[in-house]
Amino acid sequence: MDETSKGIPAFAAETDSSGGNGNVRGAMSETEQLDTATLPLRERRKKPRISETPPLPPPPPKLEDYERIIGKPQLDELRYLAEALHGKTVKMVNSTAVGGGVAEMLNRLVPLMEELQINTHWDVITGGNDFFEITKGFHNALHGGSYDLSRQIQEVFLATNEQNRQRMKFEEDVVVIHDPQPAPLIASKKDHQAKWVWRCHIDLSNPHPDVWGFLRPMVDQYDAAIFSSPAFARQLSVPQYLFYPCIDPLSEKNKELEESYVQKVCDDFGIDRSRPIVTQISRFDRLKDPVGVVHAYKMARNYVDCQLVLAGGGASDDPEGAVVLKEVMEAAGDDPDIIILNLPPWSALEINALQRASTLVVQKSLKEGFGLTVTEALWKAKPTIAGAVGGIPTQVIHKLTGVLVHSVEGCAYQIRYLLTHPEFAKKLGENGREHVKENLLMTTNVRRWAVLFRILLGLS
Amino acid sequence: MSTVATADLFSRAAPSPFHFNSSASLLRIERERAANLGEFLEALRSCPEESIFQHTIQTLQEHHYIREGFSNDFAHWAYTDCNEAGLAERLASLDVRAFTSISSLREQIVRIVEEYIRLNPASRDRNALKPFYFCSSQSVIIPTPFVAHSLGEFIEELKKVSVHSIHHHFIEARLRLKLVSNDFSMWLEKEIGLPKVAARLNRIDIYTLTLEDVRQQLIRILRSATA
Numbered sequence: 002m003d004e005t006s007k008g009i010p011a012f013a014a015e016t017d018s019s020g021g022n023g024n025v026r027g028a029m030s031e032t033e034q035l036d037t038a039t040l041p042l043r044e045r046r047k048k049p050r051i052s053e054t055p056p057l058p059p060p061p062p063k064l065e066d067y068e069r070i071i072g073k074p075q076l077d078e079l080r081y082l083a084e085a086l087h088g089k090t091v092k093m094v095n096s097t098a099v100g101g102g103v104a105e106m107l108n109r110l111v112p113l114m115e116e117l118q119i120n121t122h123w124d125v126i127t128g129g130n131d132f133f134e135i136t137k138g139f140h141n142a143l144h145g146g147s148y149d150l151s152r153q154i155q156e157v158f159l160a161t162n163e164q165n166r167q168r169m170k171f172e173e174d175v176v177v178i179h180d181p182q183p184a185p186l187i188a189s190k191k192d193h194q195a196k197w198v199w200r201c202h203i204d205l206s207n208p209h210p211d212v213w214g215f216l217r218p219m220v221d222q223y224d225a226a227i228f229s230s231p232a233f234a235r236q237l238s239v240p241q242y243l244f245y246p247c248i249d250p251l252s253e254k255n256k257e258l259e260e261s262y263v264q265k266v267c268d269d270f271g272i273d274r275s276r277p278i279v280t281q282i283s284r285f286d287r288l289k290d291p292v293g294v295v296h297a298y299k300m301a302r303n304y305v306d307c308q309l310v311l312a313g314g315g316a317s318d319d320p321e322g323a324v325v326l327k328e329v330m331e332a333a334g335d336d337p338d339i340i341i342l343n344l345p346p347w348s349a350l351e352i353n354a355l356q357r358a359s360t361l362v363v364q365k366s367l368k369e370g371f372g373l374t375v376t377e378a379l380w381k382a383k384p385t386i387a388g389a390v391g392g393i394p395t396q397v398i399h400k401l402t403g404v405l406v407h408s409v410e411g412c413a414y415q416i417r418y419l420l421t422h423p424e425f426a427k428k429l430g431e432n433g434r435e436h437v438k439e440n441l442l443m444t445t446n447v448r449r450w451a452v453l454f455r456i457l458l459g460l461s
Numbered sequence: 462m463s464t465v466a467t468a469d470l471f472s473r474a475a476p477s478p479f480h481f482n483s484s485a486s487l488l489r490i491e492r493e494r495a496a497n498l499g500e501f502l503e504a505l506r507s508c509p510e511e512s513i514f515q516h517t518i519q520t521l522q523e524h525h526y527i528r529e530g531f532s533n534d535f536a537h538w539a540y541t542d543c544n545e546a547g548l549a550e551r552l553a554s555l556d557v558r559a560f561t562s563i564s565s566l567r568e569q570i571v572r573i574v575e576e577y578i579r580l581n582p583a584s585r586d587r588n589a590l591k592p593f594y595f596c597s598s599q600s601v602i603i604p605t606p607f608v609a610h611s612l613g614e615f616i617e618e619l620k621k622v623s624v625h626s627i628h629h630h631f632i633e634a635r636l637r638l639k640l641v642s643n644d645f646s647m648w649l650e651k652e653i654g655l656p657k658v659a660a661r662l663n664r665i666d667i668y669t670l671t672l673e674d675v676r677q678q679l680i681r682i683l684r685s686a687t688a
Contacts (some may be wrong), residue, residue, distance in 0.1 A: 219660070234490050
């Protein structure tokens, strides 16, 4: 089958436009997948077996499920911590129930808080296309993009929030507003006793002055603000707290996998597990520097044997992603040991398996938010080489929980070094996992929320 | 010590039981930030005491799993972001157990940085790779149901509590007590009458052990001392 066939879903219909190596990662029908199962590994790389349909989501885990992850003493302590909050009520408000990191996090957080007998209600604001166009513009502007903040835009933004405010009740003890979209709901604070918290998930280090100037008077009315990094915060008149983003160790992306499944995924993608595997998981985005990773791999290959796996998505729904994918394939040339996988959004299990199969994980970003793919790799105890940008140095403590790099050459050297010093690499991986366990798991975040609620409600 | 005496020591009721507590903290982002050593020194002088606590003592809990090379956030920044290995070494040599107040700990840190800048004036305005953001720690106490009425019970409960509880009693306690000691040693000395064992516990090196290692070491010392 021609890999550019129109029968291939858009997400997987990428082609080897370089015309060289044939390392194209297109999806196939089940019949074809059966046909290719017996192919030699290198042939299979040309036709990886990529899932065409999303699997059903698993049920959310229970609190007790985390005992085997963090241990009974830590889990019990979470319960003791929350005892003072029994019967207290919390409302979480954001702008979407599905999709995106905030909704994903709330989907896990809310049931866990309920189990701790903190009555938690999750509300979602509604609005028309015009409202969400505006909030998307705000989002980009708060990241430093240009924006023309007209009076009409301000009116639509405020009017939509006012409609939501009229619809909602705020009778809880604590109200947590996520991100800028519902920030104007603070207008209800004067009518109730609740403590109000603004949880900002985005980087405000270099915001558009007009947009931030418009939002800031609202933010200053809250009782506390939360940021994901001190570098993302602004000078505000209210106390600011630091909540690191977190991963769920029981999610599809991070849960333990059967070795047979990891092997199957490698077989499907034509990855040889008898040789070292260096992996970068990320969107095909220049800020993740996938071309730099290819160059680093090629420099390292002069000294050590390894394969490079570049797996991610975004090349199908993002025109720039497609361009970057093409650049990566051109950089890869005809090297049969570079495996490029453009995966669909429902590939959490496959990504989990790829990370677990890896000898080293690379995240050579040039700019980064927090970098949760690094967290995922550390959680799997993988020796990790990462760019010293954004939230990565919070996770990768140089030479203790991983190694930080600032250049292609540095990345190449660390690939060589870690592949030839497996004991040191193993120690980095072990420390990395402990770092995540202590600071970056969902249960740590539940603990942070409970502490914050106790402080705000005078129960400390 | 005879077997009977050992058994008696293990089960003899202490006049006052030991109540295991724990604590949980939040990181508060403070206003101070430093892009070079000059700014760092100014911020060290003006930051709240809770910031000094966070970056020297609380950070030990956040990085308790590392046995090698992590001492405090200030030393780490001086090394990785300022490339000032000499300053990093001096800051890393600080042992929080030698201080009974945050103000004396702050004074010592300020002295080290002042002295370093005096000897290396060019380092004062050299920009770090990334700024140091001062945070502070805001904690709540967590009572636990674990109570020891005797040494035997103390060892058993020590196995059950979280590492946060061990940090709370063994490390944080020094500043609460304002003594070069800790809650465990104080109880063993006063309530069980084991001053030498208490002193041995107090010498456990928290910088080269994980908190889990500390737990095991505490149990080993208590068992061997009464064997």
